[in-house]
């Protein structure tokens with residue numbers, strides 16, 4: 431795990447935003463921006479899942495997301511290899527932040543959120559995707575890249591993977 435070293439403040443509301451971020455898109459960026467209205471701090475946690483086939487090396491994703499939020503005191507970026515609830519607990523997160531783009535996301539997210547609540551009592555707060563980003567997913571971006579298409583329009587400004 432690669433965690434930062436920020437000092438704890440007991441009164442802060444900390445959100446954990448877990449995901450693969452393979453790659454981090456403007457859809458994710460929109461969620462982080464809106465999440466900052468709900469939390470004092472957001473920890474973006476890149477899950478490393480050996481079983482899941484990834485495209486961009488995790489170190490690269492970590493580097494690029496950190497660079498995107500450099501200078502933003504309220505955002506931290508880490509990687510983790512445990513259960514999401516374990517890292518949430520370890521980092522003192524008060525809730526998990528996730529996005530919902532469609533009914534398909536809802537079905538998937540609901541199961542995980544219910545299990546996480548049952549395991550540890552941690553709640554998941556969902557933000558509906560902004561309509562202009564609702565069609566954007568990391569998997570579609572990877573597919574486009576695979577066929578040689580330009581993906582820069584789907585990535586936050588300045589991000590190069």
Ligand code: ADP
Nearest residue numbers: 449450451452457458528529530559563564566
């Ligand atoms: P995972 O592999 O864990 O599903 P992702 O990196 O694909 O992680 O997504 C992380 C979170 O961001 C998920 O809750 C997903 O629904 C949300 N998300 C992804 N793309 C968008 C988008 N375009 N708008 C809003 N939320 C999104």
